[in-house]
Amino acid sequence: MKQLLDWLDSRTGIKRLTHEALYENIPGGARWRYIWGSALTFCLAVQFITGIFLWMAYSPSAQTAWESVYFIQHEMAGGWFLRGLHHFTAQLMTVLLVLHLMQVIIDGAYKAPREVNYWFGLALLGLTLAISLTGYLLPWDQKGYWASKVATNIAAITPVFGEQIQKLIIGGSDYGHHTLTRFFALHAGVLPGAIILLVVGHIALFRKHGITPKQPLRKPDAAFWPDQVLMDAVASLAVLATVVFLTVKFRGAELAAPADPSEPYSAARPEWYFLFLFQFLKYFPGGTEVWGAIVIPSLAMLVLAAMPLVGKWKLGHRFNVAFLFAVMLGAGLLTWQAKKQDGADKAFHLAVQQAHQDAERVVELAKAPTGIPATGAVNLLRNDPFTRGPRLFARHCSSCHQFDGHDGTGVARVLEHEVQAGDTVASIEAKYGAPAGDLVRLNGADAASPKPGQKLLVTDPGSAPDLKGFGSREWLAGMLDPKLVSSDRYYGWTKFKDGKMAKWVKEKLAKKLPAKQAELEKVIAAVSAESELLSQKAADVRDRAIIGQGRELLRDEFGCTDCHQFRKPDPDANTVDLTGWGSREWLIGVIADPAHERFYGKKNDRMPRFEKDGVLKREEIELIADWLRGEWYRPETASR
Numbered sequence: 001m002k003q004l005l006d007w008l009d010s011r012t013g014i015k016r017l018t019h020e021a022l023y024e025n026i027p028g029g030a031r032w033r034y035i036w037g038s039a040l041t042f043c044l045a046v047q048f049i050t051g052i053f054l055w056m057a058y059s060p061s062a063q064t065a066w067e068s069v070y071f072i073q074h075e076m077a078g079g080w081f082l083r084g085l086h087h088f089t090a091q092l093m094t095v096l097l098v099l100h101l102m103q104v105i106i107d108g109a110y111k112a113p114r115e116v117n118y119w120f121g122l123a124l125l126g127l128t129l130a131i132s133l134t135g136y137l138l139p140w141d142q143k144g145y146w147a148s149k150v151a152t153n154i155a156a157i158t159p160v161f162g163e164q165i166q167k168l169i170i171g172g173s174d175y176g177h178h179t180l181t182r183f184f185a186l187h188a189g190v191l192p193g194a195i196i197l198l199v200v201g202h203i204a205l206f207r208k209h210g211i212t213p214k215q216p217l218r219k220p221d222a223a224f225w226p227d228q229v230l231m232d233a234v235a236s237l238a239v240l241a242t243v244v245f246l247t248v249k250f251r252g253a254e255l256a257a258p259a260d261p262s263e264p265y266s267a268a269r270p271e272w273y274f275l276f277l278f279q280f281l282k283y284f285p286g287g288t289e290v291w292g293a294i295v296i297p298s299l300a301m302l303v304l305a306a307m308p309l310v311g312k313w314k315l316g317h318r319f320n321v322a323f324l325f326a327v328m329l330g331a332g333l334l335t336w337q338a339k340k341q342d343g344a345d346k347a348f349h350l351a352v353q354q355a356h357q358d359a360e361r362v363v364e365l366a367k368a369p370t371g372i373p374a375t376g377a378v379n380l381l382r383n384d385p386f387t388r389g390p391r392l393f394a395r396h397c398s399s400c401h402q403f404d405g406h407d408g409t410g411v412a413r414v415l416e417h418e419v420q421a422g423d424t425v426a427s428i429e430a431k432y433g434a435p436a437g438d439l440v441r442l443n444g445a446d447a448a449s450p451k452p453g454q455k456l457l458v459t460d461p462g463s464a465p466d467l468k469g470f471g472s473r474e475w476l477a478g479m480l481d482p483k484l485v486s487s488d489r490y491y492g493w494t495k496f497k498d499g500k501m502a503k504w505v506k507e508k509l510a511k512k513l514p515a516k517q518a519e520l521e522k523v524i525a526a527v528s529a530e531s532e533l534l535s536q537k538a539a540d541v542r543d544r545a546i547i548g549q550g551r552e553l554l555r556d557e558f559g560c561t562d563c564h565q566f567r568k569p570d571p572d573a574n575t576v577d578l579t580g581w582g583s584r585e586w587l588i589g590v591i592a593d594p595a596h597e598r599f600y601g602k603k604n605d606r607m608p609r610f611e612k613d614g615v616l617k618r619e620e621i622e623l624i625a626d627w628l629r630g631e632w633y634r635p636e637t638a639s640r
Contacts, residue, residue, distance in 0.1 A: 029219035030227035036100035038232035043093040050086040060184040062177040063376045065140035066258040084247025109212035115308035117205035134187040145259035146268035257358035258378040266351035276334035389627020404468035413460035419450040463493035471531030471582030482510040526550025531582030587625040
């Protein structure tokens with residue numbers, strides 16, 4: 001072994017290099033305050049190693065980026081662990097950089113002759129934040145896409161050259177494939193190369209000038225080995241333990257749904273270390289945002305860069321320390337404000353919840369037997385009734401209909417009412433048809449005793465039937481209930497409230513009940529069976545005989561075919577055809593053109609002809625129909 005080492009030393013000088021590295025003099029001996037540089041070097045090494053292995057499985061294109069990250073996260077052996085190490089080490093590296101900067105400024109290690117090394121450190125801080133920003137987009141998911149879009153839009157407000165700078169960054173006039181490839185080139189090539197050069201220069205200058213000891217010295221000078229090496233090793237081990245803990249706890253880094261420019265992402269926020277800037281911009285509305293985004297941050301960076309010049313004097317050093325702590329305090333306060341505002345924002349919470357649901361759902365779909373389509377993972381959600389159905393319903397249907405009391409996505413509709421003289425809680429709720437107790441206060445108004453001029457929010461019951469469970473026996477039973485047929489859940493706010501059907505239910509059918517309740521239940525089973533709902537398939541098979549009896553009772557006992565056509569042509573029918581009522585084909589048809597003679601004809605009450613008038617495409621109508629019917633891919637049913 002000695003001969004091998006001597007041979008290697010004669011050709012490389014490794015013994016002298018090792019001695020210089022390990023036996024560097026440390027004034028005042030080893031101290032824990034000197035660990036930051038080594039901890040950061042360890043983080044950088046972890047980032048480079050994990051980044052190279054991630055690169056081996058990553059495909060940087062708009063149609064393959066998310067898919068390759070999905071493979072790493074969910075299919076590659078240990079991939080989630082690798083992503084977690086890379087992600088959380090980057091997070092911790094930002095913290096360590098700030099702590100290192102604080103230590104340098106407090107100890108005065110930026111003063112002559114160490115100015116250039118200090119500037120190298122500032123540049124390394126900027127490059128680290130830049131590499132974090134570029135890496136945020138690489139999964140090409142909703143979270144990274146929209147957050148990066150907001151961040152790069154800031155470049156557009158730069159005076160004079162803003163638009164040109166933005167186009168240069170994103171590779172064109174809008175986000176797309178070239179944006180991703182540019183960010184990847186920066187993240188995996190340009191920025192790491194620049195960081196390596198600066199780190200080499202930073203270490204060389206550090207070795208030239210040595211450590212700036214904290215005065216007064218409490219211990220005699222000592223070599224870097226073994227005490228400081230041990231402290232640095234403990235610090236690096238603590239960093240690794242923290243990163244591993246976070247990785248295991250969260251099972252790697254988060255992967256949101258695939259980026260979809262057509263679906264706004266209200267939950268988009270920058271990473272926590274940029275959150276203070278996001279909050280800061282809120283104080284600069286309209287055309288003043290250039291001050292919050294460009295001018296003031298640039299001035300703050302200039303002050304940081306000028307600290308070696310200002311710190312020549314004792315008062316200047318105190319100013320530098322005070323300025324640093326003021327910036328840190330301000331950033332912390334702005335971050336707290338951003339978190340507090342988000343915490344009180346119900347719309348944001350709903351968006352976050354929806355984002356988590358989309359992320360879980362797309363993984364379910366990707367793991368389905370059909371897998372990810374050749375057109376890309378984004379189409380998994382675009383063609384998924386469970387995901388798209390409620391959003392299309394909320395956008396196009398919820399102005400009239402509700403779904404279990406909300407717009408389909410969980411948002412309850414409300415109306416604003418200005419209190420007039422003589423208004424009471426009961427009269428206001430009656431006016432809007434809001435259920436008792438659904439009056440809430442707004443702008444300090446007291447919901448218990450409203451006063452003229454105050455504004456109240458009232459739950460909006462909609463102006464058409466609630467479609468939760470449409471086609472089911474339960475839904476149909478409610479519509480044939482004399483107490484409910486003209487309620488807000490069914491015809492209460494339509495022109496059918498006092499129409500022929502409602503009168504028949506409240507008068508003729510009411511007289512038959514409860515004596516004919518058993519027969520009515522058979523009729524309900526028969527009509528509901530036309531919908532062929534998967535959710536009641538077992539019940540329809542079990543009750544085949546009852547359904548057959550119900551079809552006869554429907555014609556003979558209850559006379560439904562006096563108005564409705566059912567299972568055979570009837571030229572005298574003058575209202576909705578009950579053949580296939582509630583089925584997928586029937587539901588698609590009524591959404592496409594409710595004024596068709598098969599449905600409401602000239603009696604149609606305000607419902608748009610969605611396909612006929614070009615409001616919705618056929619595939620969008622199919623998504624709404626499948627969602628209303630509860631028909632979408634479920635892993636538990638697919639495995640049977």
